[in-house]
Amino acid sequence: MKRRLYDLAAADGTRFSPYCWRVKLALAHKNLEYETIPWHFTDKAAIAASGQDKVPVLLDGANIVSDSQIIAEYLERTYPNEDSLFGEPPSQALIMFIKSWTETILHPAIAAMVLGDIYRRLVPEDQPYFRQTREAMLKRGIEEIDAARPAATQVFHATLKPLHRLVSTQDFIAGDAPNWADHIVFGALQWGMLTSSTALLPENDPILDWMHRVLALYGLRES
């Protein structure tokens, strides 16, 4: 049976989940073929066999694996002959700083800009769930978030400074080739760029160039 990935989809089919993007890049990194199954926030029943209710969920033969970090560790363990996702131990630990930065700083900075745009892109049955969970998480209403977008955009650009400087001086976050660190940060920005109603970065931004290098290396399309 072909490898399959449950992949969060908007009403128009756009696959925008940062965590699913991480896994798609990790599968490409490991040279593994797969097909995606579009999934919506309220399709909890479809992934019940994974024992939890969020995507990504990977079906690989008899294995059902969820949570992007656990999927990456599963792929590294199961396909050790392909390029490593993590590198040797010091590298693996350092990636955890980049993961922590992405999830505690970059994700909130992106959500503060595009949360309303995401809401408006969802299938109607997902919208009440999304509004309720995200407003509780961010402690603000979607309309309030929309109204504060100019300030959030300034914060977003300030947040990107370390990445901007880094990818101006080296090809990938992990150096000469991307690894799980690149996948994690790429997923976050791809999430923002695929859902935002405005361009998040100017055309000649070194961060965009880095994203294009990642896609080109894995032979992936932009969306």
Added chain:
Amino acid sequence: MKRRLYDLAAADGTRFSPYCWRVKLALAHKNLEYETIPWHFTDKAAIAASGQDKVPVLLDGANIVSDSQIIAEYLERTYPNEDSLFGEPPSQALIMFIKSWTETILHPAIAAMVLGDIYRRLVPEDQPYFRQTREAMLKRGIEEIDAARPAATQVFHATLKPLHRLVSTQDFIAGDAPNWADHIVFGALQWGMLTSSTALLPENDPILDWMHRVLALYGLRES
């Protein structure tokens, strides 16, 4: 001749430079003995032989090396049999993200709190130089920076989120043992803690525990 390091000093002798702290930890990491020479911002003549005008400057036999990153690379090359500062290539590249984050995000967040405290701790002859260069850098006067300290303190705590989460789940930034990534971030926080007129972190903060682990491992004192 004994290895010597020109080390920035306050009027009371406190050694507070984040870049000098990086190098002191790197020297300890490489098991290298050295003595420090206290230096002030206006002692440009004392380090003229280094071909530039900032510390750290390391004198190692006939070699005079300046710039903390270049010193670290010099130590790694010159003392390859000791523990590596960088690890293998993927690790070395990942450290550059942490360096970039420290210098573009963490350093400015700390400066926004303690710049006035640093100014007041300097020897009198350093004060006009420090005021002029730092006010130009930050585009604000020292008194303005002092007045905005409560807001800056909030930004500082938000900035530390990724580090806080990381060192709550692993012993060092580089995993089971510290490396140059730990040295860089430690230097920044040590700079803030040694100069601030108020406690920067609560006593039971996991970041403080990590700093104590770093010092203990290298057998170093707190200041």
